[in-house]
Amino acid sequence: MLFFRVEVRDDGIYVGVEPDRPHVATVSDVMHGSVGLGLVFTTRQQIGNRRATCAREQPATLRFVATLPPLYAHRLGREPGPDSSRAALQATLAGPVDGLETDACLTADGRLVLLHEPWLSGPTTLRGWAHQTLWSDLRRARLRDRHGAPTNETPMLLDELLDDTPRDIPVQVEVKAHGDPELARATAVAVCRVAGGRADRDRVEVLSFHTTACEEAARHGMPARLIAWADYMPAALARWAALAGVGGVCIEHFLLHPALVERLRSDGLSVSTGTINDATLAARAAALGVDAITTDRPAALHRELAATSLAA
Secondary structure, eight states, X not given: OOOOOEEEOTTSOXXXXXXXXXXXXXXXXXXXXOOOEEEEESSOOOOSOTTTSOOOSSOOOEEEEEOOOOEEEGGGTXXXXXXXXXXXXXXXXXXXXXXXXXXXXEOTTSOEEOOSOSBTTTTBSOOSBGGGSOHHHHTTOOBBOTTSOBOSOOOOBHHHHHHHSOTTSOEEEEEOOSSOHXXXXXXXXXXXXXXXXXXXXXXXXXXESOHHHHHHHHHTTOXXXXXXXXXXXXXXXXXXXXXXXXXXXXXXXXXXOHHHHHHHHHTTOEEEEEOOOOHHHHHHHXXXXXXXXXXXXXXXXXXHHHHHHHHO
């Protein structure tokens, strides 16, 4: 629960005082309006102008509650797993979830396979690089679980993911390429090709650690978000984003603090974070005004946060 100060005016009206935290529109409808306010009462009171109703029996304590930003399923739901698999997707969609996040690697024949890394021996039973492997070979590989054991799940394509998920579910596609900016750029072009011609293209956002991928997505008119694991020179980051047309950043949650978030948002950037699996840490990120949180366990985190709210 996130609580903000309340004042009582001379005429008996209760007024919630928001913190001085700027909130700007995000780069897509998905992120827009992610932070709201509600009210929780700790004692039974009549609220309003006491001259029109009655005087207060005792001082009231009113608490504003900040609603959580959207919770995105990391790797389509890493807790049920395997990563970015049909099984993970099915389990995630069976519970409350606000969005999906997955990784995309380019294959030798230009397809986009959903794998966390392009070196195939990590996520699959194959060896070699994804961009040197045909989809006809990749589709027969088996995905490994988070402990490295082979499963019965096989890789899926971005096309299949977009076809098989409800159109009101936003999808973040992280471009993966190992030490190859041009491959990252080519992968972003492929994501734009697959998503750009769809009627629901607005629900797809390109993420990447690679600036080339974000720049390319922005050039194609797709929402783009740079992933950052450092808080170094946020002003320079904001200037680059403005020039490139990149509308957002995803900052690791342990780096977030009010001054950093406020600086990035004041420069017009949407700020998301991850990966958070703990309710206390998620509430902390929400208090900072982030636009989305990525989690391995969206349904469980929703339940835990709801329980925390009821208990407060």
